[in-house]
Amino acid sequence: SQQGEEDPQALSIQEGENATMNCSYKTSINNLQWYRQNSGRGLVHLILIRSNEREKHSGRLRVTLDTSKKSSSLLITASRAADTASYFCATDERAGNNRLAFGKGNQVVVIP
Amino acid sequence: DVKVTQSSRYLVKRTGEKVFLECVQDMDHENMFWYRQDPGLGLRLIYFSYDVKMKEKGDIPEGYSVSREKKERFSLILESASTSQTSMYLCASSSYTGLAGYTFGSGTRLTVV
Numbered sequence: 001s002q003q004g005e006e007d008p009q010a011l012s013i014q015e016g017e018n019a020t021m022n023c024s025y026k027t028s029i030n031n032l033q034w035y036r037q038n039s040g041r042g043l044v045h046l047i048l049i050r051s052n053e054r055e056k057h058s059g060r061l062r063v064t065l066d067t068s069k070k071s072s073s074l075l076i077t078a079s080r081a082a083d084t085a086s087y088f089c090a091t092d093e094r095a096g097n098n099r100l101a102f103g104k105g106n107q108v109v110v111i112p
Numbered sequence: 113d114v115k116v117t118q119s120s121r122y123l124v125k126r127t128g129e130k131v132f133l134e135c136v137q138d139m140d141h142e143n144m145f146w147y148r149q150d151p152g153l154g155l156r157l158i159y160f161s162y163d164v165k166m167k168e169k170g171d172i173p174e175g176y177s178v179s180r181e182k183k184e185r186f187s188l189i190l191e192s193a194s195t196s197q198t199s200m201y202l203c204a205s206s207s208y209t210g211l212a213g214y215t216f217g218s219g220t221r222l223t224v225v
Binding site (some may be wrong): 031045088090092100 | 116143145147152153154155157160170200202204206208209210211212213214215216217218219221
């Protein structure tokens with residue numbers, strides 16, 4: 001079932017700026033993951049944060065998780081034109097046996 | 113470089129045809145998944161499999177079936193293609209724990225005319 005919902009749906013920023021996206025979900029989770037999709041291609045796994053973690057970093061990516069609010073945020077610092085893509089959050093539900101529920105995605109355009 | 117390979121990038125089929133979408137992974141992953149992606153609807157899970165010869169229905173299994181005879185291969189079958197099945201189909205695989213995330217194929221854009 002779909003439960004991750006990204007906000008905002010579309011974001012347009014200048015190169016060098018930071019991009020922040022939020023994701024909300026409804027049920028208890030084992031972990032939450034973020035993926036990137038370049039136009040017309042498959043998704044690429046970016047980062048996973050477990051339910052007992054509050055913040056995680058990977059390169060220019062920073063993810064936070066607030067299980068009390070059932071929400072997560074993805075921050076991309078110092079954005080580049082190559083970051084232009086759709087970004088999806090996905091939740092691994094407690095009873096889900098590693099099946100992920102994806103949100104509808106968040107289109108980010110980085111203007112050079 | 114680890115990979116999930118989908119047999120076709122673009123496919124055009126006629127209404128009523130039986131369609132096979134093939135997916136092969138080289139990572140010895142236990143779990144494999146088929147999603148379809150449509151504008152405004154995001155990714156929806158069609159079927160998944162935890163092991164050879166095992167399959168589980170996802171959220172939208174109607175009109176589809178799957179086959180997993182070998183660990184590395186997961187096939188999606190459209191028994192009688194309809195125009196409503198025009199979509200992007202994405203195959204993915206993951207390890208048993210799933211903690212490294214999913215690895216996706218490049219997708220098959222299927223058009224049913």
